[in-house]
Amino acid sequence: MAAPPDDPGRRKFLNAGIGVMGAGLAGTVLAPATGLVLFPLHEDVTSGGDEFVVVGDRAQFGAVPRRVEIFADRKDAWNRVTRVRIGAAFVVLNGETLSAFSTVCPHLGCGIDFDEGSSCFKCPCHRSSFDLEGAVTEGPAPRGLDALQIEDRGGSIAVMYQRFRQGVAQQELLG
Amino acid sequence: MSRLWAWVDSRTGLGDLWKEAAGEPVPGGARARYVFGSVLTFLFMQQVVLGILLATYYSPSVSDAWASTAYLQDQVTGGWFLRGLHHHGSSAMVVVVVLHMIQVVLSGAYRAPREFNWWIGLALGGLVLAFALTGYLLPWDQKGYWATQVATGIMGSVPGGGGAQQVLQGGVEYGNLTLTRFYAVHVFVLPLALGGLLVAHIYLFRRHGVTPPATLSEEELRRTTQPFMPYQLFLDVLAMTVTGGVLVALTVATHGAELYAPADPASNFVARPEWYFLSLFQLLKYFEGPLQIIGTVLIPGGVATFLLALPFIDRSPSRTASSRRRVLLMVGTLMAAVVALTAIAAVEDAQNEGYQEGQSAARANASRARELALEGVLPEGGPAVWRNDPAYEAKVTFSERCAVCHGVDGVGGDEAPDLGGFSTREWLVGAIRTPRASNYFGGTKGHTDMEAYDEAALPKAQLDAVVEYLVRLRAEPDVMPWDETLAAQGAKLWEEELECSGCHEVNAGDGGGAPNFAGRGRAEWIARVIRNSGGPDLYEDSAEMPSFEGKLTDAEIDALAAYVHGLGLE
Numbered sequence: 056m057a058a059p060p061d062d063p064g065r066r067k068f069l070n071a072g073i074g075v076m077g078a079g080l081a082g083t084v085l086a087p088a089t090g091l092v093l094f095p096l097h098e099d100v101t102s103g104g105d106e107f108v109v110v111g112d113r114a115q116f117g118a119v120p121r122r123v124e125i126f127a128d129r130k131d132a133w134n135r136v137t138r139v140r141i142g143a144a145f146v147v148l149n150g151e152t153l154s155a156f157s158t159v160c161p162h163l164g165c166g167i168d169f170d171e172g173s174s175c176f177k178c179p180c181h182r183s184s185f186d187l188e189g190a191v192t193e194g195p196a197p198r199g200l201d202a203l204q205i206e207d208r209g210g211s212i213a214v215m216y217q218r219f220r221q222g223v224a225q226q227e228l229l230g
Numbered sequence: 231m232s233r234l235w236a237w238v239d240s241r242t243g244l245g246d247l248w249k250e251a252a253g254e255p256v257p258g259g260a261r262a263r264y265v266f267g268s269v270l271t272f273l274f275m276q277q278v279v280l281g282i283l284l285a286t287y288y289s290p291s292v293s294d295a296w297a298s299t300a301y302l303q304d305q306v307t308g309g310w311f312l313r314g315l316h317h318h319g320s321s322a323m324v325v326v327v328v329l330h331m332i333q334v335v336l337s338g339a340y341r342a343p344r345e346f347n348w349w350i351g352l353a354l355g356g357l358v359l360a361f362a363l364t365g366y367l368l369p370w371d372q373k374g375y376w377a378t379q380v381a382t383g384i385m386g387s388v389p390g391g392g393g394a395q396q397v398l399q400g401g402v403e404y405g406n407l408t409l410t411r412f413y414a415v416h417v418f419v420l421p422l423a424l425g426g427l428l429v430a431h432i433y434l435f436r437r438h439g440v441t442p443p444a445t446l447s448e449e450e451l452r453r454t455t456q457p458f459m460p461y462q463l464f465l466d467v468l469a470m471t472v473t474g475g476v477l478v479a480l481t482v483a484t485h486g487a488e489l490y491a492p493a494d495p496a497s498n499f500v501a502r503p504e505w506y507f508l509s510l511f512q513l514l515k516y517f518e519g520p521l522q523i524i525g526t527v528l529i530p531g532g533v534a535t536f537l538l539a540l541p542f543i544d545r546s547p548s549r550t551a552s553s554r555r556r557v558l559l560m561v562g563t564l565m566a567a568v569v570a571l572t573a574i575a576a577v578e579d580a581q582n583e584g585y586q587e588g589q590s591a592a593r594a595n596a597s598r599a600r601e602l603a604l605e606g607v608l609p610e611g612g613p614a615v616w617r618n619d620p621a622y623e624a625k626v627t628f629s630e631r632c633a634v635c636h637g638v639d640g641v642g643g644d645e646a647p648d649l650g651g652f653s654t655r656e657w658l659v660g661a662i663r664t665p666r667a668s669n670y671f672g673g674t675k676g677h678t679d680m681e682a683y684d685e686a687a688l689p690k691a692q693l694d695a696v697v698e699y700l701v702r703l704r705a706e707p708d709v710m711p712w713d714e715t716l717a718a719q720g721a722k723l724w725e726e727e728l729e730c731s732g733c734h735e736v737n738a739g740d741g742g743g744a745p746n747f748a749g750r751g752r753a754e755w756i757a758r759v760i761r762n763s764g765g766p767d768l769y770e771d772s773a774e775m776p777s778f779e780g781k782l783t784d785a786e787i788d789a790l791a792a793y794v795h796g797l798g799l800e
Binding site: 135 | 297300301456478608609
């Protein structure tokens with residue numbers, strides 16, 4: 056270290072070197088870190104419920120909505136779980152049509168109840184209200200209740216439980 | 231921009247702070263020997279960032295720890311790399327701590343007035359080791375589990391240490407509380423302690439300045455003084471870059487950190503600590519029984535006391551190395567002893583065949599477990615990963631449904647043939663020589679027709695030829711190739727001299743009341759026997775085994791057949 060103690064040209068070079076090496080060091084961690092943090096954006100971290108699940112017999116459902124729980128095998132990051140409750144639905148007969156509605160409020164995801172007195176679905180969080188066909192009758196919900204696909208298998212009723220984006224007017228499947 | 235900066239600066243004084251930090255004069259000029267502290271600070275900060283990233287995927291519970299680590303390691307983008315950097319980063323910290331210490335000792339920087347900083351430095355070094363020890367357990371794999379058992383066991387063996395051990399591990403044995411405690415210590419307590427001491431360390435360092443070579447005169451030091459920024463900082467960042475580069479290379483070369491199979495308290499894993507604890511590990515081998523405390527506490531404690539007392543032990547009048555030969559010799563001897571113990575431990579392991587075999591078995595086990603974990607691990611966690619393996623399930627089915635009658639290598643019932651080594655040449659020889667023995671058909675009620683063929687009835691040369699012919703009839707060259715000449719001799723004997731063909735057919739499908747030998751021993755054949763052993767080309771009337779058709783699923787039967795088939799492959 057016999058070099059002159061201080062020199063503007065040398066300073067400039069060293070400062071640039073510090074910048075380049077520092078950026079390299081930061082990048083070594085930050086680049087893979089971005090991939091790690093954003094991993095759930097492009098990978099299905101959870102799965103399950105992409106099949107029809109039998110929820111009861113045709114005769115059990117009528118004009119008064121009935122709440123059914125849906126059990127399925129599920130993968131949740133590192134776990135696989137067999138036969139767990141993945142959600143619930145209301146099954147209701149409107150005229151000739153049997154419908155299943157997710158109990159997840161399309162507004163911000165609270166669990167909706169069926170109010171027998173007024174015969175409508177009510178969200179306990181922000182007072183959205185839905186009629187028996189799922190349409191919004193009151194409150195901030197941007198769309199009606201999410202109808203789930205339903206299948207009549209020779210008298211057994213099967214429902215496919217899915218989740219949808221909350222807070223938007225158009226129904227949009229998640230995952 | 232400059233106006234915004236002026237606004238911020240006038241209210242915070244950041245500019246002055248930076249000027250003071252960056253302009254710190256370095257008497258005698260920038261030197262490569264001053265870089266170690268900065269490299270350690272960099273490594274610590276990198277470990278903190280990496281640790282936070284790992285924590286976004288890790289779950290500290292007995293049922294989740296291994297599975298979440300395996301998920302991070304094998305499925306998450308960049309997971310293996312970042313975990314590898316964190317793992318090797320801890321080794322790097324230990325190495326640089328030692329280099330830093332050597333530099334401090336060589337330059338006499340532990341002497342007055344820097345005693346407090348020497349002590350803080352020793353405490354920081356201890357914290358680095360505590361980080362390593364607590365982090366090792368977190369994946370809850372075989373290696374971490376068993377190696378940490380030794381560490382906490384040592385704690386418990388010290389007089390009065392039982393209580394401390396119980397508090398640290400959250401109970402008398404390892405469980406959820408062990409993990410939550412180690413996790414809390416590793417991610418909250420130690421970083422806060424290290425961060426706090428680091429601030430004190432840097433504060434005191436700044437107060438006393440660098441310790442330049444003792445040979446330079448005051449005048450010379452003044453003349454060659456340089457500001458910290460950029461002269462010393464450049465060297466510091468260069469050293470960080472070299473360290474970072476080595477870490478990346480090491481991580482890529484090893485594909486990150488190892489992850490062994492999930493911790494299994496019932497196994498006998500050959501535990502080894504991380505390399506930097508090997509000297510302590512080796513020390514334990516020399517002290518037995520009541521003397522153990524010498525190796526576990528007295529010697530390490532003596533070394534720590536010596537280092538703490540170093541500023542007082544060193545009575546030499548000057549900081550120059552030549553006047554401190556005695557102290558330097560003592561520290562040098564100490565380091566040599568650590569290196570020697572580490573080397574002996576490594577050499578002993580390299581020569582220990584049992585350890586080497588244990589290691590390769592453990593690695594094979596680990597890669598199988600991680601492959602199975604890709605499907606997801608049942609919520610029971612850890613060892614439940616084996617239940618993803620059809621072979622494992624088959625083993626369970628076997629012990630539940632088959633082992634009442636069938637033994638495997640002598641373990642299990644003896645009412646039906648022992649299936650250990652099923653249908654190997656050795657097994658076939660036994661079935662011909664001693665069919666009535668209890669490990670063959672001796673205990674099978676309906677099976678009485680097959681007579682024993684002793685040496686007089688069937689000389690060994692003929693027996694070997696017949697067995698070879700049976701192997702050819704099995705026709706599974708991948709797993710059991712045969713000697714064609716010998717098999718041809720056997721075929722000739724079978725047809726022309728021996729009476730086997732009176733009961734046993736050899737053309738597929740033909741029934742004769744005794745098993746047809748075409749394809750006998752293959753997994754498909756075993757599956758047919760499991761389904762229904764009473765077929766005309768199987769055991770027909772002498773079949774004693776219940777039919778499992780309909781009692782077990784096709785998949786279960788196939789897995790079971792594969793298991794029995796596998797028993798005869800080794």
